[in-house]
Amino acid sequence: DTAVSQTPKYLVTQMGNDKSIKCEQNLGHDTMYWYKQDSKKFLKIMFSYNNKELIINETVPNRFSPKSPDKAHLNLHINSLELGDSAVYFCASSHTGAENYGYTFGSGTRLTVV
Amino acid sequence: AQTVTQSQPEMSVQEAETVTLSCTYDTSESDYYLFWYKQPPSRQMILVIRQEAYKQQNATENRFSVNFQKAAKSFSLKISDSQLGDAAMYFCASHHRDDKIIFGKGTRLHILP
Numbered sequence: 001d002t003a004v005s006q007t008p009k010y011l012v013t014q015m016g017n018d019k020s021i022k023c024e025q026n027l028g029h030d031t032m033y034w035y036k037q038d039s040k041k042f043l044k045i046m047f048s049y050n051n052k053e054l055i056i057n058e059t060v061p062n063r064f065s066p067k068s069p070d071k072a073h074l075n076l077h078i079n080s081l082e083l084g085d086s087a088v089y090f091c092a093s094s095h096t097g098a099e100n101y102g103y104t105f106g107s108g109t110r111l112t113v114v
Numbered sequence: 115a116q117t118v119t120q121s122q123p124e125m126s127v128q129e130a131e132t133v134t135l136s137c138t139y140d141t142s143e144s145d146y147y148l149f150w151y152k153q154p155p156s157r158q159m160i161l162v163i164r165q166e167a168y169k170q171q172n173a174t175e176n177r178f179s180v181n182f183q184k185a186a187k188s189f190s191l192k193i194s195d196s197q198l199g200d201a202a203m204y205f206c207a208s209h210h211r212d213d214k215i216i217f218g219k220g221t222r223l224h225i226l227p
Contacts (some may be wrong), residue, residue, distance in 0.1 A: 102207075108158070
């Protein structure tokens, strides 16, 4: 009954490969996000989707492509992986609107590019 | 641009004592939300406490309370009766109308037995 689940938890891959991270939430939230946490623990937003529509697209290389087949899922596909992509990637979800209770986060995916 | 600043990269506190983590933020909006998140070694992000900017009363959750000073744009977290399980990275965050949450760089809290 995990609220926001990400798979895989760990991902080790070689430079140049293409990989995907999946995220699903069962909270009925209408907005989902991807955040990147670097080695210094800094959290930076990458994307957000509201009801399958892209709302926020920060300055992220176009090798990163989010896909939202429905409002409960937001996947992240990364092409041509580079060493600098190594980080922990967090999926999160929330309600939009005036009553904001913050994000619910997944447990993160540690991506290591070798 | 919205920013969140945590000026203490690391702090230590004796078990059972009280510690205060500082946070300042900058925004031109009048309506927003503020949060403290905890990230233990398991790396799970856990919501600790939340404050609506339009509410003057400081939020409290058991041993966790905030000191929200809207005019000064300050939002500090007080942890009373610190426990070993409180050891973690603590992130201050602000949420705005564009639905983007901006995080500070975090404060690593050590609990000394």
